[in-house]
Amino acid sequence: MIEAQLLNGVALGSILALVALGLTIIFGLLGLVNFAHGAFFMVGAYAGWIVYTQTGSFVLGVATALVFAFIVGIVVERVLIRFYYKRPPEDQILVTFGLNIVLVETVRAIFGGKTQLVPSPSWGQGAVQIADFVYPQYRLEVVGIVALTLAVMWLILFKTRLGLIVRAGIDDALIVNILGINVNRTFMLVFALGVAVAGLSGIIDAPIVAVYPDMGTDILVQSFVVVVIGGVGSFAGAILGGIVAGEIVSVTTAFAPDYGQVMLYVAMALVLILRPQGLLGVEGRA
Amino acid sequence: MKLGPVGDRSGLWVEGAVALFLVLFPSIFAAIGAGTDLATRILILGLFGLGVDLIFGFTGLLSFGQAAFFGSGGFITAYLLIHNIVTNSLAALAIGTIAAAIFGAVIGALALRQVGVYFAMLTLAFGQLFYFLDISPLRNFTGSENGLPGVPKPTIPLGATTLDFSSSIGTYVFVAALYFIGFVVARRIVRSPFGAVLRAILENPQRAAAVGHRVPRYKLVVFTIAAAYGGLAGGLLGMFQGYMPPEAFSIDQSGEIIVMTVIGGSGTLIGPLVGAGVWIYLRQELQNIDAIAGIWKLILGLVFILLITGFRRGIVGGIMALARRWRREG
Numbered sequence: 001m002i003e004a005q006l007l008n009g010v011a012l013g014s015i016l017a018l019v020a021l022g023l024t025i026i027f028g029l030l031g032l033v034n035f036a037h038g039a040f041f042m043v044g045a046y047a048g049w050i051v052y053t054q055t056g057s058f059v060l061g062v063a064t065a066l067v068f069a070f071i072v073g074i075v076v077e078r079v080l081i082r083f084y085y086k087r088p089p090e091d092q093i094l095v096t097f098g099l100n101i102v103l104v105e106t107v108r109a110i111f112g113g114k115t116q117l118v119p120s121p122s123w124g125q126g127a128v129q130i131a132d133f134v135y136p137q138y139r140l141e142v143v144g145i146v147a148l149t150l151a152v153m154w155l156i157l158f159k160t161r162l163g164l165i166v167r168a169g170i171d172d173a174l175i176v177n178i179l180g181i182n183v184n185r186t187f188m189l190v191f192a193l194g195v196a197v198a199g200l201s202g203i204i205d206a207p208i209v210a211v212y213p214d215m216g217t218d219i220l221v222q223s224f225v226v227v228v229i230g231g232v233g234s235f236a237g238a239i240l241g242g243i244v245a246g247e248i249v250s251v252t253t254a255f256a257p258d259y260g261q262v263m264l265y266v267a268m269a270l271v272l273i274l275r276p277q278g279l280l281g282v283e284g285r286a
Numbered sequence: 287m288k289l290g291p292v293g294d295r296s297g298l299w300v301e302g303a304v305a306l307f308l309v310l311f312p313s314i315f316a317a318i319g320a321g322t323d324l325a326t327r328i329l330i331l332g333l334f335g336l337g338v339d340l341i342f343g344f345t346g347l348l349s350f351g352q353a354a355f356f357g358s359g360g361f362i363t364a365y366l367l368i369h370n371i372v373t374n375s376l377a378a379l380a381i382g383t384i385a386a387a388i389f390g391a392v393i394g395a396l397a398l399r400q401v402g403v404y405f406a407m408l409t410l411a412f413g414q415l416f417y418f419l420d421i422s423p424l425r426n427f428t429g430s431e432n433g434l435p436g437v438p439k440p441t442i443p444l445g446a447t448t449l450d451f452s453s454s455i456g457t458y459v460f461v462a463a464l465y466f467i468g469f470v471v472a473r474r475i476v477r478s479p480f481g482a483v484l485r486a487i488l489e490n491p492q493r494a495a496a497v498g499h500r501v502p503r504y505k506l507v508v509f510t511i512a513a514a515y516g517g518l519a520g521g522l523l524g525m526f527q528g529y530m531p532p533e534a535f536s537i538d539q540s541g542e543i544i545v546m547t548v549i550g551g552s553g554t555l556i557g558p559l560v561g562a563g564v565w566i567y568l569r570q571e572l573q574n575i576d577a578i579a580g581i582w583k584l585i586l587g588l589v590f591i592l593l594i595t596g597f598r599r600g601i602v603g604g605i606m607a608l609a610r611r612w613r614r615e616g
Contacts, residue, residue, distance in 0.1 A: 033403040083595065089402045090348045094548060095594045097541055101587035109581045217537060221414045224407040232404075258422035265415035269396055272408065276399060 004133050005254040006247065011139040011208070013246020014146035018201045019219055020226035021153060021238040022194035028170040028233035029190050030085065035096040036076075037198050037223065038216025039103035044069040044199020045206045045215060046107055049118055052203075058121030062203050069199020073192030081191060082184075100216075108213040118206040138207055145204055150239065153197065157235065166190055170233055225268045231281020240279055297477070304469055304556075308462045312455065323526075324570060326458045328563045329465045330522045335547045335558025336472045337515025342544070343552030344476055345508050346488040347398075348406045350540050351413030352516050354393065357420060357535035359386035359517020361428050364437045364524035375440040375451075375460075375525060382521040383514050389416075390513020394506045401491070410537065417535040434530040461522055468515060472555055475511070484508055545590050551600030560602050 023037050034040075044065035052061030080099065084092050119125075124138030157163035165186050169176045177183045202216070209215060222245060230241025248267050253260035271278065308329075312322045334356055341347040363382030366372040372381065397408040420428045428434065439452035440460045451460040475481050483504050486494040495501045524530035533539060542565070550561025565586065572582035597604055 027403070033407065080591070080595075090342070090346070090406075091594060091598065093348060093350075093403065093406050094544070095591060098545070098587055098591040098594060101541075101545075102584060102591065105581065105584035105587055109584060221410055221537070225411050228404075228407065228411070258425075261418040262415060262423060265411055265418070268408075268411055272396060272399060 001133070002251075002254060003131065004135055005250045007130075007135055007139065009247035009250030010243060011142050011246070012250060013243035014143050015201055015205050015242075016219070016222055016226050016245050017239045017242025018146050018149060018204075019198055020223040020230065020242055021150070021235065022197040022201075023223050024227050024230075024233055024235075024238050025157075025166070026191055026194040027227075029166050029173070030081075030187055031089075031173075032081065032084065032092050032191075033089070033096070034194070035093055035220070036099040036103060037096075037194075038218075038220030039100045040069055040072065040195045040198040040216070041202040041205075041219050042107065042211070042213065042216035043072060043103055043202070044196075045202030045211045046111065047199065048203030049116065049206055049211050052118070052121075058124075062200065065199045065203035066196050069202075070192045070196035072199075073195030074188060076195070077188045077191040082187070085187070100220075104213050104216070111213070113213055115210050115212040117210045120207040124207070142204055142208070146201075149197070149200060154235065156193070162186065162189065222264065225264055227278070228268050229271050229278060231278025234278070234280045237278055237280035244279070297473075301470055301473065305466060308466055311462070312458055320567065320570070322454045322458050324566065326454075326461050326526055328559070328566050329458075329461045330519050330526060331543065331546060331562035331566065332559035333461075333465050333468050333522070334516055334519035334543050335550070335562055336468055336555065337512035337519075338543050338547045339552055339555060339558050340472060340475065340484075340515070341508055341512040342547065343554070343557065344481065344488060345484045345505065346491075347505060347509065348544070349397075349409040349509070349512070350406050350537070350544070351393065351397075351409030351411075351416075352512070352543055353535050353537070353539040354413045354416035355386040355390055355513040355516030356520040356523070356539060356543075357416060357532075358389050358520070359383055359514075360520025360524045360530050360534050361420065361434065362386075362517075363521030364434045364530035365427060367438050367525070368434060368436055373441075374443055375438075376442055379464075379518060379521040383517040386517020386520070387510050387514040390510040390516075391506065394509035394513070398502060398505050398509065410540070413535070413537060413540050417532075417537070420532055420535045428532065431532055433532045434524070435528070437524040437528050437530055439528065440525050457526055461526065464518065464522065468518065469555060472515075475508075476555065480504070480507075545586075547600075549590060549593055549600055551602030551604070551606075554600075554602040554606065557600055557602040561600065564601065 019037065019041060023034060026032060026034050026037075047068040048061035048065030051064040052058050055061075076099065080095065084095055120136075120138040124141050126137050127134040128137050128140065157166060165176060165181055165183075169183060169186065173183060201219075205219075226238060226241040226245050228241075229244055230237030230239070244267070245264055248263050249260050252263040311325050315321065315325045334352070337355075338349070338352055341349055359382040362385045363378045366378040366381060367375065372378040393409070393412045397405055397412060400408055421430050439457060441451060442449040451457055476484070483494065483499050486497075486499065487501055487504060491501055520534055523534060546561035546565045547558045548561065549564060550559065551557030568586060569582055572585060573579050578585065593600065599607060
């Protein structure tokens with residue numbers, strides 16, 4: 001049983017890592033904490049789910065979630081977010097929180113509040129035998145998909161010109177601007193990229209948790225915890241934090257089901273007391 | 287934040303105006319076809335919002351975890367009364383309020399290690415911790431997702447007799463009296479030397495620290511006070527509804543009280559009450575219009591975004607700015 005729970009922790013943790021990565025990139029470069037991140041997760045899940053049920057192709061659904069969330073990210077950044085880069089952080093939080101309400105309620109108005117079950121894709125149904133227990137195949141594939149996405153994100157951030165600008169911008173946006181780089185456009189792309197990753201996470205998670213308008217709320221808070229545990233602005237920190245958080249929830253649930261979620265926040269408090277900058281965070285940046 | 291100088295007593299008319307309003311409020315609501323219960327609910331959230339305003343509007347600390355105190359104060363008060371551990375409503379409220387303040391001091395001590403966005407994220411996470419504690423490990427005390435039904439209406443034993451506030455207007459009077467005390471206390475706080483330091487922290491924490499104020503201590507004290515306001519309001523909610531709902535602990539509750547405070551005007555003590563009034567009254571009215579019953583929250587969400595973007599001072603702050611300009615020009 002414990003092996004199965006450990007694997008569950010990896011599956012949950014990998015989704016959290018992906019969501020937290022989008023959050024931490026947006027925050028790292030734009031200095032903006034996106035309280036609507038969970039709503040984008042949900043929007044991606046709905047977009048993917050519709051295409052998936054219409055066409056029967058999960059891959060097409062995933063592609064739709066990614067592209068649709070990216071477009072929504074561009075639109076939201078141009079229409080709203082870009083006016084907030086120079087506002088105090090409290091205003092940024094309030095406006096993204098308002099955006100969260102609007103996105104969730106729009107989806108609720110269109111699709112209703114009902115929970116919609118999403119079947120696993122044809123290539124993810126059934127279970128596999130691992131050692132002496134069977135495990136749902138799709139959850140293993142989720143870990144694979146997330147690993148692949150993280151690899152692509154790593155390539156974008158560490159091997160492209162955009163990534164170079166992003167990383168330089170996280171270190172010192174002012175200097176990057178002085179060097180004559182169009183930070184404005186980079187900001188837009190980074191915001192949309194973070195949102196797209198959130199949307200992708202949503203459709204990948206959909207067969208595990210089903211889709212409903214509030215599905216992003218818990219994920220949002222948990223990914224905050226991941227960022228606090230892993231360290232802000234750290235690529236590796238998001239992954240480590242995600243896995244640690246996933247394992248804490250899963251393993252605690254195995255022994256004391258009532259305390260699964262509670263332990264997550266206790267762990268966060270401990271990290272905060274013992275290592276305020278997070279496990280892999282750089283001191284002083286926070 | 288154009289308040290009078292410290293120690294200025296000239297502003298007692300504000301307290302008088304609030305008292306007069308509280309007396310007239312049920313009649314005003316009756317005149318526009320809204321009930322006394324709606325007025326009571328607005329006062330309860332206005333009281334909750336006073337605490338939020340003290341930390342956010344006057345000190346600049348944006349907490350997304352205030353539901354933790356609203357819920358814990360509410361459930362402790364409700365539990366004591368339901369099980370007859372305490373029969374005096376005021377005593378039960380006092381215990382719930384003090385307990386919420388203690389939780390506030392503990393969470394504040396942890397979350398205030400960080401500032402700005404980190405503080406907001408941490409308070410949100412601690413709020414969720416309380417929510418999950420309520421739902422799972424403490425379900426034998428809190429009724430988990432069912433909440434606690436059967437909370438008695440407010441009564442105060444006075445020697446041989448008992449003051450009974452169980453009628454609709456009686457509950458209003460009980461809540462209004464406590465709201466008034468809460469308002470006066472909050473006003474005294476922001477106009478005291480302590481309040482002056484809070485405003486200094488709001489405007490520039492580094493400068494406040496540089497001139498020798500112990501900024502962390504001030505933040506912790508005001509955060510604890512805000513938690514007490516939340517706990518008191520939560521206790522009143524249970525008595526008023528006769529039922530303590532688990533949603534009192536939810537993120538939505540934490541978010542809604544911030545939205546109300548900002549709509550009304552953070553940094554003005556009347557703001558939270560006006561915001562609660564607008565939000566709750568509009569919710570009620572919009573839900574009664576068939577065409578938009580399902581999207582009332584969407585509409586209020588859009589209004590909120592517009593307010594944040596263009597009218598950051600909220601309703602009361604905007605009116606005060608207009609009045610000042612008018613006075614200057616006139």
